[in-house]
Amino acid sequence: MSESTFCFPLDDLADARPRRVALIGSTGSIGTQGVEVIAGAPDRFEVAALAGGANLGLLARQAVASRAGAVGAAAGTVDDLARAIDEAAEAAGERGYRPELFAGPDAAASIAGWEGADVVLNGITGSIGLAPTLAALRAGHLLALANKESLIVGGALVKDCARPGQIIPVDSEHSALAQALRSGGAGEVSKLIVTASGGPFRGRTRDDLAAVTPEQALAHPTWDMGRVVTTNSATMVNKALEVIEAHLLFDIPLDRIEPVVHPQSVIHSMVEFVDGSIMAQASPPDMRLPIALGIGWPHRVPGAAHPVDFTSAASWTFEPLDEDTFGAIRLAKQAAAASDTHMAVYNAANEEAVEAFHERRIGFLDIVDTVDAVVGEYDAGTVAGAELTVESVLAAEAWARNAARNRLGEM
Numbered sequence: 100m101s102e103s104t105f106c107f108p109l110d111d112l113a114d115a116r117p118r119r120v121a122l123i124g125s126t127g128s129i130g131t132q133g134v135e136v137i138a139g140a141p142d143r144f145e146v147a148a149l150a151g152g153a154n155l156g157l158l159a160r161q162a163v164a165s166r167a168g169a170v171g172a173a174a175g176t177v178d179d180l181a182r183a184i185d186e187a188a189e190a191a192g193e194r195g196y197r198p199e200l201f202a203g204p205d206a207a208a209s210i211a212g213w214e215g216a217d218v219v220l221n222g223i224t225g226s227i228g229l230a231p232t233l234a235a236l237r238a239g240h241l242l243a244l245a246n247k248e249s250l251i252v253g254g255a256l257v258k259d260c261a262r263p264g265q266i267i268p269v270d271s272e273h274s275a276l277a278q279a280l281r282s283g284g285a286g287e288v289s290k291l292i293v294t295a296s297g298g299p300f301r302g303r304t305r306d307d308l309a310a311v312t313p314e315q316a317l318a319h320p321t322w323d324m325g326r327v328v329t330t331n332s333a334t335m336v337n338k339a340l341e342v343i344e345a346h347l348l349f350d351i352p353l354d355r356i357e358p359v360v361h362p363q364s365v366i367h368s369m370v371e372f373v374d375g376s377i378m379a380q381a382s383p384p385d386m387r388l389p390i391a392l393g394i395g396w397p398h399r400v401p402g403a404a405h406p407v408d409f410t411s412a413a414s415w416t417f418e419p420l421d422e423d424t425f426g427a428i429r430l431a432k433q434a435a436a437a438s439d440t441h442m443a444v445y446n447a448a449n450e451e452a453v454e455a456f457h458e459r460r461i462g463f464l465d466i467v468d469t470v471d472a473v474v475g476e477y478d479a480g481t482v483a484g485a486e487l488t489v490e491s492v493l494a495a496e497a498w499a500r501n502a503a504r505n506r507l508g509e510m
């Protein structure tokens with residue numbers, strides 16, 4: 100067989116042994132799909148360690164099935180976790196499984212920094228993902244990052260902790276961008292085009308949105324995800340966070356990152372190059388693909404997900420985003436430009452407001468209105484000071500949660 104004249108750059112780089120993966124948030128939507136990807140590719144991956152929140156039963160079953168070397172839970176004590184694992188082991192007929200155990204608020208960070216892992220999949224929801232992100236980076240592990248909030252609230256702090264290439268995006272849009280960026284050099288990129296499904300309320304007016312319910316907000320048209328990210332898709336806060344995430348990951352200025360609505364969620368994002376060429380990544384909406392590529396980067400995992408089927412007719416459509424009805428992106432761009440800690444405030448206020456919306460204490464429009472008001476009140480110099488540190492980020496966060504709760508309490 101003659102050799103190809105084209106040089107495929109990634110052909111000779113296979114790993115010598117399976118990568119050991121620590122899954123943070125293993126009981127959630129990203130985490131359970133991560134477990135599935137690993138189980139489907141035992142030649143590529145093995146579960147090294149698991150961290151979950153309150154679902155000790157599922158966490159214990161995952162631990163027993165994978166024989167993870169370390170397990171951590173945010174809720175309960177080490178004794179509670181040991182008991183759950185004993186019960187799961189007995190139910191599975193397993194004997195002699197004794198992982199290292201961690202419990203409490205620092206458990207996820209202990210697992211993320213655990214020395215028996217090569218790569219950490221951070222699938223926690225919310226800014227509590229910051230400590231595990233920093234722990235994984237400081238331990239020198241590759242970080243497959245689904246938890247966008249940690250990068251957004253940590254910003255330069257997280258970037259400064261990471262060596263080049265240490266953070267691999269798992270968020271579908273950023274995985275698409277990373278794949279498309281393989282097509283050219285940094286100086287050849289003119290624009291990042293971030294696709295948005297438009298969420299369940301695409302095409303609605305502001306008046307239409309005043310009375311929508313949590314159930315309606317959770318009816319995402321194309322993706323099955325956890326509660327917070329699904330709500331954020333409905334408000335467009337998810338897209339706002341993703342525009343900032345793209346800016347931080349790929350060092351492209353915010354004015355060269357554009358959202359576009361693509362209701363089918365098949366094109367996950369695009370890169371426009373200086374010669375007018377646009378590279379798009381397309382696949383049916385299925386997070387197993389970006390998860391597999393994230394933990395296996397730069398290698399693709401055969402059969403990770405199904406490709407688009409071109410034997411049946413389909414249309415892929417695009418439309419501009421209605422930024423007057425959905426102001427979250429404009430607000431995030433202003434916040435990101437204002438100071439290093441403004442996005443921590445934006446995100447914390449949003450987390451509080453999303454919780455209040457699901458408790459039916461506020462309406463849907465109050466979510467972004469609360470973020471807007473809290474960001475507007477924030478004085479970075481007084482609250483966080485001039486230097487960006489973990490403490491200053493946490494101070495900004497605490498201030499924002501308090502300011503948001505005060506406002507939400509008044510509603």
Ligand SMILES: NC(=O)C1=CN([C@@H]2O[C@H](COP(=O)(O)OP(=O)(O)OC[C@H]3O[C@@H](n4cnc5c(N)ncnc54)[C@H](OP(=O)(O)O)[C@@H]3O)[C@@H](O)[C@H]2O)C=CC1
Nearest residue numbers: 124126127128129151152153154173223245246324325328
């Ligand atoms: N789901 C998706 O398809 C996508 C998600 N993302 C991002 O990935 C992240 C996860 O989203 P998703 O999987 O949907 O969220 P889920 O709500 O489904 O899962 C969240 C996970 O975090 C765990 N958790 C909560 N608190 C802690 C804690 N203190 N320590 C350890 N684990 C904790 C939960 O544990 P328990 O359930 O045991 O309490 C659960 O395993 C988010 O940042 C989201 O924006 C990005 C793109 C797509």
Ligand SMILES: CC(=O)[C@@H](O)[C@H](O)COP(=O)(O)O
Nearest residue numbers: 270271295296297298332337
């Ligand atoms: C799957 C994923 O990456 C989500 O972040 C998704 O993008 C949400 O869809 P929206 O485009 O509706 O925000």
Ligand SMILES: [Mn+2]
Nearest residue numbers: 270271272341
């Ligand atoms: Mn996304």
